[in-house]
Amino acid sequence: MPTATDTALLDQYKTRIVAALESDNLDPIEDLFRDQLSVADMAHLLESIPSRLRDVLWGYIDEDLQGEVLANLHEDIQQGILKRMSPEEFVETTQDVDADDLADLLQQMPVKSSSQALLLMPHDSRRKVEGLLAFPEDTAGGLMNTDMISVRADVTIETVLRYLRKKQLPTPFDVIWVVDRESRYLGSLAVSKLLQSKPEQIVESVMADTPQAIPATADEEEVAQIFERYDLVSAPVVDESGLLIGRITVDDVVDVIIETADHNMMSMAGLDEEDDPFAPVVRSSRDRAVWLGINMATAFIAAAVMSRFEASIAQIVALAVLSPVVASMGGIAGSQTLTLMIRGMATGHITRANLSWMIMRELGVGLINGSLWALVIGSITVIWYGELSLAMVIASAILVNICIAVLSGTLLPFFLKSVDVDPALSGSVILTTLTDVFGFLTFLGLATIFLL
Known part of the structure; x- marks a missing residue:
């Protein structure tokens, strides 16, 4: 299974790929992409070559991984690939992509194509994505993922454990959100606390009243500040009525912090942080x-x-x-x-x-x-x-x-x-x-x- 690649090794791979593309001997690329590279490394390599050669490299990525690779690319490069995709190809390629990443990708497509792709999605996926698209992408609602586990405060620990055995757990999974009968957010139950509690205990008696919920309308920079201030790994997102509608995880916040830093640095020279360094x-x-x-x-x-x-x-x-x-x-x-x-x-x-x-x-x-x-x-x-x-x-x-x-x-x-x-x-x-x-x-x- 591919693992994280150190910078020196990734530079070697980059050299081999450039040499292969320039010599038209593409066998090394096929070997590299089949056995040795993670999704993040594939995305990095795609971003490190001229745009005219990306189509060649894209063809060597396993079709089952193309959606995840696409989600890891910078917006400018995503747009270039998505322009050449039909709505049918998009839906097939991104069937395993998380709903929040899927919503981001749809916003990079031409309006007509994104509307058609949305109609072609399975009902459950479409419902999740439409819910996310209702929020601007630079808000907590645009950042959040609707894949989460929530339980009522009045059930027992044994009931929660039985419920979890039947559910497909989201990744990462470190906390369960606690709600009332109307799905209003009340608090959290850490997985470690769950495992240490007695089966007959009520969730309300062992849950924590932290972290505080983040409003869906909060700006993404405000979200990043909250995560930094309170050392959060994940946080619940609520609507204006206090209903739990999603969660934000630290990997999304890291992306925001990097994008903000890139934006501040690039803006000093009048450049966009999403600009492709290999653009025409x-x-x-x-x-x-x-x-x-x-x-x-x-x-x-x-x-x-x-x-x-x-x-x-x-x-x-x-x-x-x-x-x-x-x-x-x-x-x-x-x-x-x-x-x-x-x-x-x-x-x-x-x-x-x-x-x-x-x-x-x-x-x-x-x-x-x-x-x-x-x-x-x-x-x-x-x-x-x-x-x-x-x-x-x-x-x-x-x-x-x-x-x-x-x-x-x-x-x-x-x-x-x-x-x-x-x-x-x-x-x-x-x-x-x-x-x-x-x-x-x-x-x-x-x-x-x-x-x-």
Whole structure:
């Protein structure tokens, strides 16, 4: 049976597959996919080759495993494979896929194809999937799985054990959810506690009132915070009436945490976390061109500010040389604060409730670092140009720009959030523009006033 593959061995497999695809000798691929690879490893290898070769590799995956492999792929690659699948092929391929993964896959298909596929599914599967599709995919309802075990609080342990022997148990299975006669969530019964209890004991007497249920409408990032805060392995999901409708397991939450981290990192460069690194060149160029255009526009804003001081720069050439130093120092200081704020907001540690503390803290950091580097850069300017007045101007500009930068980095994420704009996506480009504009304005403005 295939087991988890270490990174070095997986790299060797990748090398063998690339060599086989380039030489048209595909026998090594067949051997590899038949005996040695887990579903997760197959998905990883599919994501590691150009899109034009994925169809070749896909053909070597056992048909019984294709559904699970498909569920493990990134959305961008899922879409490419699903586009070429008929609704009938989709239903046959995904018959063993969990309902929550099935719902996610359907949302990656063209609308017409997904509707047809839904109609072709067995009644029980269709009912589960339709229930999940009723919730946005980035909520607890979209994350949850309806495969779970629940029992009433007024039955005995012996009854529960007898019930479990007849049921197909979900994976993972570590806890039983306890409900009342109307299926309202009451608490949980750990499997370990179940096995240690006496057969005649009533479930209500041995159950725990934790974990607290998660509302189906809760945002997925809030779900991740709850799992992290309380060290949960699984958690119940309830509707607005408190009825138990599903459960979320830690593997789903790990995916959310990874996706959020990827999103925050990729958004800084205007990229999507689901972008395929092996997508066609033209498509990738088109996707990136928009962000480059936005950066061009912001660069011209900074250039326009500099153009207002052309006369000053013409008289003192050193201003043109030193202006980027002021802008760069502000940009770095602001980016540090912005990254800290976005991370803190994502984990729930920074909110409007403690924003005033963060403002004072970051201003303190800005004043200390601003003063330190103003002194250093001022000293370098004196040594380089031999002009004390120029050194004092740039030192003042450095201090002011760093303080403005950290203040902007603190407040900007909250402002963007208030207008429904993702701070991770737009924060860096807006902050860079602000620090460039204020840096040039402060330095060149002070130089015009005091040096000319």
